[in-house]
Amino acid sequence: MKNKTSISDLINNNKAEAILIVLGSIFYIFMMCFRLTHSPLWFDEYIEHQISQMSIKSGEMYQNIIVTFQPPLYNFVMHFWLRIATNVLWFRLFNVLLGLVVGVCIYLTVKRLIGYKPAFFALVLLSCCYQYIYCVQECSEYQLMVMFISLTIYFYVRTIQDNSQICAFLFVLFAVCAMYSQYGAMFMVIPFLTLFYFQVLFGKNKKNILLLTILYGIAAFGAALPLYLLYASHQLIENAIAEHTTIHFGLSQFTSLFTEAGRILGYLFNIPVNTFTQIVLGALSVLYIISSIYIIRKYFKTDENVKASLLLVLLFGYVLHYFLVIFQVYAMVHPGQSGGFYARYSYFYIPLVIVSMCIITIEIKRTLIDNKRKNVRTANTVILAIFVVMAVLLFIPNITKNWHKAY
Secondary structure, three states, rough: OHHHHHHHOOOOHHHHHHHHHHHHHHHHHHHHHHHOOOOOOOOOHHHHHOOOOOOOOOHEEEEEEOOOOOHHHHHHHHHHHOOOOOHHHHHHHHHHHHHHHHHHHHHHHHHHHHHHHHHHHHHHHHOOOHHHHHHHHHOOOOOHHHHHHHHHHHHHHHHHHHHOOHHHHHHHHHHHHHHOHHHHHHHHHHHHHHHHHHHHHHHOOHHHHHHHHHHHHHHHHHHHHHHHHHHHHHHHHHOHHHHHHOOOHHHHHHHHHHHHHHHHHHHOOOOOOOHHHHHHHHHHHOOOHHHHHHHHHHHHOOOOOHHHEEEEEEEEHHHHHHHHHHOOOEEEEEEEEEEOOOHHHHHHHHHHOOOOOOOOHHHHHHHHOOOOOOOHHHHHHHHHHHHEEEEHHHHHHHHHHOOOOOO
16 A cells, blocks of 8 residues: 555656646746847957857967956857857857756756755746846856856766766866856865865775876866966966955955855845845845854765755855955956956856755755644645745846847
8 A cells, every 4th residue: 555655656746847847947948038139249249259250270269368357168169159150049049058958957956955846946046047047148158157067066966976986077077167168167166176075085985086186187287277377377467457456354344254145146136236135135144154054064974965065165165256356356357446246257156056045945944844844745835836936026027128238
C-alpha cells in the first residue's frame, strides 16, 4: 500500500512540475522577448556592433578592445554571430539564447537544493528582475557573464553533491569563461574557487588535491595570466583609473556595509528610491546577513553544506565588491568618476542573488511555519502562490514599459 501511495505521489509531482515548467518557461521567454527591438541601438551597443565586425587576424579588434574596460570573449563570439546577419533583431537574439541557458541553470540549481516549487519561483523571480531583463535585451558582454556565472553555480552544486571530477572541471572552466566575459565576474569567481579549493583540501584526499591543484595551475597560467598580460594590464594603463583612486573610509562607510546589500537588491529590481524604501531595504539587508550567517552555521558541517557554501560565496563576494567600490578601484567610469553600486557593474550578483533568496525564504519558512503546521504541503503551495503573485504585480509593470536606450 505504501508503494502505491509513493508511486502515485511521484506521478502527481511529475505532472505538477511539468505544468510549472511550461508556465514558467512561457512567462520567462515572453519577458525576455517582449519589445526586444523597441529601442534602437544606443552608443555602447553600436560600439560593440562595430568592434565585433572588425578583423581578428589583422589585430584591429584587439587594438579596439584594449581601450575598453572589458575582456575579449563577447566580441570574439559576436564576430562569428554577426557573420550570419547584422540587423538589430539578430544582434539582440544572441542574449536571449544565453538567457535560456541561465533560466535552465537557475531552475536546476534551485530544484537540486530545495525542490521544483521553489525552482519555479526562482524562474519567475528572474523574469521579474528589471535589471536582468534589461541585461538580456542589451547587446553587451554582461549577459554572457551572467550565463557563465549561472553555469559555474550549477556545476559547483553538482560537484559538491555528486563528487564528480567532470563537474569539477566544468566548474573551473565556466568560472574562467566568466572572467573572460566581464571583469566583475571576479566577485563570484574568486570566492567560489577559493572556497572549493579549501573544501577539497580539508577532504584530505591526496589524489583530488593534486588533480585540483594541477587544474587550478592550468587555469592560472593558461587563462588568467594571458588575460592580464594581453588585456587587463593594457586597459588599466589606457584608462589610467588606478592613478586616480581615493581611499576614504569612516564610520558611515562601515555601517553602510550592513545596509548596502538591500539597496543593491532594490537597484536590481528597480524599486523606487525614497526614504521609506531605503529604510525597508536597509532592514532587509541586515535580515539577509543575519539569516545567511544562521544558515551557514546550521548547514556548513552537514550533508546540506552546499547551501551554506553558496551563501558564504555571496557574502564574501559582496564584502570584496563593497570595499573595492568604496576605495574607487572597481566600477570606475572615468578617472575620478565612480559608477558606484547601482550600475550594470553589479550585474554579476543576479544569478546567486536569485538562488540565495530562494534558500533564505525556504529556511525562514521552515523555521517559522513547518515546525508549527501539520499540513506543510498546503502551506508551501499557498506561500509560493502569494510570492509569485506579489512578484508579478510589483515588478512586471515597470519592465513591460520597456525603455528608450538610444541617445
